[in-house]
Amino acid sequence: MHSSANTSLSTTPVAPVARVEAPQLRAALGMFATGVAIMTTRAADGSPVGLTVNSFASVSLDPPLVLWSLSRKSGSLPAFRQATHYAILVLAVEQKALAECFAKSGVDRWQGLPITAGVGDVPLLPDCAATFECQSHAQHEAGDHIILVGEVQRVTLRQQARPLLFHGSRFYTEHPLG
Numbered sequence: 368m369h370s371s372a373n374t375s376l377s378t379t380p381v382a383p384v385a386r387v388e389a390p391q392l393r394a395a396l397g398m399f400a401t402g403v404a405i406m407t408t409r410a411a412d413g414s415p416v417g418l419t420v421n422s423f424a425s426v427s428l429d430p431p432l433v434l435w436s437l438s439r440k441s442g443s444l445p446a447f448r449q450a451t452h453y454a455i456l457v458l459a460v461e462q463k464a465l466a467e468c469f470a471k472s473g474v475d476r477w478q479g480l481p482i483t484a485g486v487g488d489v490p491l492l493p494d495c496a497a498t499f500e501c502q503s504h505a506q507h508e509a510g511d512h513i514i515l516v517g518e519v520q521r522v523t524l525r526q527q528a529r530p531l532l533f534h535g536s537r538f539y540t541e542h543p544l545g
Contacts, residue, residue, distance in 0.1 A: 400534040405469045406435060407490045408446055408453040415477050415490040416446040419470040421533045422512075423455055431519035433499055436512040442472065447515060450503055452487025455517070457497040459528040460540045465492065466531060486520045496528035 401421040410416050418441065426432035433455065437444055447453060458466055469476050477490070485491040486500040501517025508514075532539040 397535045400532050400539070402496075403458045403466045403531045403533050403538070404435070405456040405458065405465065405492070406437075406443075406447070406453055407456065407492075408450040409488060409490070410446040411449060415482060416443050417469050417476055417490065418443050419466045423457070426516060431522075432504060432516055433501065433519060434514055434516045436509070436514045439511055439513060444513065448506065448513065450487075452485075452489050452500070452502055452520075453515075453517060454485050454489040454491055455499040455501065456492055456495040457499075458531040459494065459496040459525065460531050462494065463531055463538050466538065494525070496530050497522065497524040 402423065403419065403421055404423045405417050405419055407415065407417040418437075420435055420437070422436040424434055426434050435455065437447055468474065481493055482490045483493070485498070487502065489500060491498060491500075498521075499517070499519050500521040502520050503515070504518040505516040506513055507516070529541055532541060
């Protein structure tokens with residue numbers, strides 16, 4: 368039998384919460400270890416576009432949906448906003464240099480790289496720990512970022528790959544605990 372407890376909300380005034388400052392929030396978020404990925408697509412003119420992110424997460428297995436977020440200030444935003452397809456390349460430990468290259472602005476990130484074409488002609492790079500080739504499913508405005516949700520069309524993975532990790536503004540490799 369379910370009984371309802373008599374509960375009442377406090378009418379005591381609550382002091383306003385201090386605004387969380389961006390540097391403190393960034394430092395606290397840095398305590399959450401993440402994987403490192405490169406997002407790729409094609410610009411309207413067909414040129415490859417890509418950048419390093421650590422804001423990738425799963426959403427749903429059925430249908431297969433994943434999400435990531437991109438700053439409204441990113442120079443890559445127009446390409447990803449208009450893209451029908453994009454890829455999420457989860458990096459392996461030996462791809463740290465790629466992560467660093469794709470995190471820089473004002474450089475040719477693609478120079479000398481062996482690009483292949485994926486679903487929707489998205490640029491793919493070899494030897495990633497996992498690759499998710501996605502069709503754009505939804506975009507949501509959220510503060511100073513856009514959340515992009517993709518429906519996974521094809522996935523590939525290297526079973527024995529060791530993932531590249533990011534924590535506290537530094538790269539790490541995995542170290543199993545047991």
